[in-house]
Amino acid sequence: MxxxxxxxxxxxxxxxxxxxxxxxxxxTSLGILLxxxxxxxxxxxxxxxxxxxxxxxxxxxxxxxxxxxxxxxVLSFVGWxxxxxxxxxxxxxxxxKLIGIGLxxxxxxxxxxWHSYFGLDGLLSPPHFTLITGMFLCSIGGMVxxxxxxxxxxxxxxxxxxxxxxxxxxxxxxxxxISSLSLPxxxxxxxxxxxxxxxxxxxxxxxxxxxxxxxxxxxxxxxNYQFGLVSILGGLFLLIYSSTAIVPNFAMLDTVQxxxxxxxxxxxxxxxxxxxRSKLSLFFTGGLIGSVFYMVYYPYVMYTYNEVLLGKxxxxxxxxxxxxxxxxxxxxxxxxxxxxMGVLAVVVSDxxxxxxxxx
Amino acid sequence: MKKLLxxxxxxxxxxxxxxxxxxxxxxxxxxxxxxVPEPYFAATISENNITLGDSFRFDIVSVNNGxxxxxxxxxxxxxxxxxxxxxxxxxxxxxxxxxxxxHVGEEIGSNYSGGVxxxxxxxxxxxxxxxxxxPDVQTHFDLxxxxxxxxxxxxxxxxxxxPHTSDLSHYPYSGFLDHQNEYVSVYSVSVNP
Numbered sequence: 001m002x003x004x005x006x007x008x009x010x011x012x013x014x015x016x017x018x019x020x021x022x023x024x025x026x027x028t029s030l031g032i033l034l035x036x037x038x039x040x041x042x043x044x045x046x047x048x049x050x051x052x053x054x055x056x057x058x059x060x061x062x063x064x065x066x067x068x069x070x071x072x073x074v075l076s077f078v079g080w081x082x083x084x085x086x087x088x089x090x091x092x093x094x095x096x097k098l099i100g101i102g103l104x105x106x107x108x109x110x111x112x113x114w115h116s117y118f119g120l121d122g123l124l125s126p127p128h129f130t131l132i133t134g135m136f137l138c139s140i141g142g143m144v145x146x147x148x149x150x151x152x153x154x155x156x157x158x159x160x161x162x163x164x165x166x167x168x169x170x171x172x173x174x175x176x177x178i179s180s181l182s183l184p185x186x187x188x189x190x191x192x193x194x195x196x197x198x199x200x201x202x203x204x205x206x207x208x209x210x211x212x213x214x215x216x217x218x219x220x221x222x223x224n225y226q227f228g229l230v231s232i233l234g235g236l237f238l239l240i241y242s243s244t245a246i247v248p249n250f251a252m253l254d255t256v257q258x259x260x261x262x263x264x265x266x267x268x269x270x271x272x273x274x275x276x277r278s279k280l281s282l283f284f285t286g287g288l289i290g291s292v293f294y295m296v297y298y299p300y301v302m303y304t305y306n307e308v309l310l311g312k313x314x315x316x317x318x319x320x321x322x323x324x325x326x327x328x329x330x331x332x333x334x335x336x337x338x339x340x341m342g343v344l345a346v347v348v349s350d351x352x353x354x355x356x357x358x359x
Numbered sequence: 360m361k362k363l364l365x366x367x368x369x370x371x372x373x374x375x376x377x378x379x380x381x382x383x384x385x386x387x388x389x390x391x392x393x394x395v396p397e398p399y400f401a402a403t404i405s406e407n408n409i410t411l412g413d414s415f416r417f418d419i420v421s422v423n424n425g426x427x428x429x430x431x432x433x434x435x436x437x438x439x440x441x442x443x444x445x446x447x448x449x450x451x452x453x454x455x456x457x458x459x460x461x462h463v464g465e466e467i468g469s470n471y472s473g474g475v476x477x478x479x480x481x482x483x484x485x486x487x488x489x490x491x492x493x494p495d496v497q498t499h500f501d502l503x504x505x506x507x508x509x510x511x512x513x514x515x516x517x518x519x520x521x522p523h524t525s526d527l528s529h530y531p532y533s534g535f536l537d538h539q540n541e542y543v544s545v546y547s548v549s550v551n552p
Contacts, residue, residue, distance in 0.1 A: 049455070049490035251394070251427075258384045264376040268369045275362055288373070295380050313473030315429035315521045316491070317394045324385035331381060 017082035018149060021090055024076030025145030026162065028097055029169050031069025032139040036172035038062035040244035043123065043185070043300070048249055048316050066104060069138055073101040076145060086152055093145035100137030107131035122186030123179065124193045132176045139169035147222045147356050160223040164233050167222070171215040171237060175297075178207040182304045197307040204304045208297055209290030209338035213345035216266070216289055217282075220273060221353040227274045234266025238296070245300060251317035252299060265292045283343045290342020294330050299323050305330045396492070396520025397425030397527045400433060408549045414505040415548055416450070421500070421518050423492045425528070430521035431492035433500055436461075436484035436537060438513050443483045451501035456488040458500075469539040471523045481538040484515075492520075509552040515543035 038061030045058055080094045111127035146166040150159060182200040186193035216230045223229050242259050246252050269285045294301055302323040306312055309329055314322050400421035409415050421433045440446060441463055461467060461484045468474040487500045506512045515537050520528045537543045
């Protein structure tokens with residue numbers, strides 16, 4: 001007879017360590033989702049000049065998101081420390097999360113100091129970029145953790161829906177990085193951080209289509225080609241974007257019907273991928289998804305193109321007028337590059353998902 | 360056969376999507392009427408004649424008589440000054456944004472373009488701003504002015520609503536043009552030595 005010397009809590013931690021790591025990864029992703037939703041809502045409030053307070057609802061959502069993320073990373077660490085197997089496999093996820101949370105939590109005091117010296121900052125500023133980079137890394141860490149857990153446990157199809165939660169924060173936080181580098185929302189009394197208009201035009205035209213296609217193909221591949229996830233992920237993105245960027249602006253409420261039509265290309269892509277997974281079909285679908293980026297990123301993407309193509313003053317009630325005035329011209333300039341970037345994302349997502357899953 | 364039918368339907372729906380989002384809905388939305396804010400103000404001067412060293416009150420009540428304004432601006436300029444300094448003090452102010460002081464030589468918007476066309480200011484001014492301003496809401500901007508030189512002390516006042524979608528989106532509609540090529544109402548006080 002052998003007598004175990006370990007305490008019950010240690011035994012529990014060891015036996016459940018992978019599950020604890022999964023919960024940590026889920027909370028990390030969920031936390032970043034809250035931060036990105038709060039961030040998008042906050043941008044809209046700034047554009048509408050709604051009163052800015054420390055405890056405004058978007059801010060509260062962002063702070064809760066950071067707290068949930070922090071808790072998720074701590075839990076991931078606890079889970080990883082007690083892992084009996086797959087320690088090396090889960091380390092990549094933990095490492096990325098630790099770097100991400102370091103940047104994310106460091107961005108708070110950095111932002112405070114920045115505000116104290118330079119007043120209000122715009123969308124792109126050193127503390128904000130630190131924050132968004134931290135969010136992006138945490139979301140990547142969460143996605144890798146969730147994906148690897150599901151792979152190691154040959155999860156049932158229903159648990160694959162967790163991949164939606166894994167990928168949507170990556171999509172939203174990467175959108176935040178692209179927006180910072182392309183939207184003209186970063187001019188302040190002290191610094192002129194607005195991106196150069198032509199540079200912003202190029203960044204938006206290449207990076208947004210790539211990101212949409214990459215996100216959808218990543219969830220498709222990580223789920224082992226499960227039907228429905230592409231539509232749900234796309235639909236969730238549209239829901240989040242419409243409720244944070246369109247609905248709060250009463251002048252744009254009528255355009256929700258236009259925006260909701262964007263679910264069509266996502267569902268069609270899902271159907272195409274279900275029917276045919278040949279290279280040609282994948283490339284066609286990637287190109288299709290990339291080509292609709294101007295519609296998917298309604299309304300704010302318009303500001304980037306307005307800088308170069310029209311140069312109009314866009315006050316909140318004029319947003320959709322200028323957007324629709326530009327739509328055909330923008331598509332004329334960006335259709336081919338966006339299709340190419342959508343196709344390129346198919347190739348890149350293939351390589352990345354293999355790296356995530358084969359380890 | 361079933362697969363072919365699905366492909367056909369999918370392509371038909373996709374075509375409809377592109378036609379709707381790129382051609383039909385944009386023209387529909389562009390045909391909808393734009394908001395037309397109609398700013399208006401009434402200004403009163405406490406004294407038309409003062410002695411050098413005395414002060415007078417300049418009270419402005421502004422209102423938006425039209426549609427919802429994204430931005431409602433009341434600008435008060437002092438063409439006889441080079442600096443506002445302690446000549447002008449704000450007594451009452453209930454606009455939603457803090458007043459903005461424009462100095463001589465600063466780059467400012469012109470021709471009601473909201474900053475798309477610019478010029479350089481030739482005299483100081485103070486801009487009061489509310490973002491947004493609903494219809495029929497009054498705002499107040501009262502100044503206490505103590506001229507430092509004798510003679511005629513002029514004040515230019517104008518109000519602009521943004522979006523500036525019509526000639527009704529600024530007040531006054533005609534009259535004297537200021538350094539921004541925008542109409543102003545001129546108020547004068549005689550400062551006796």
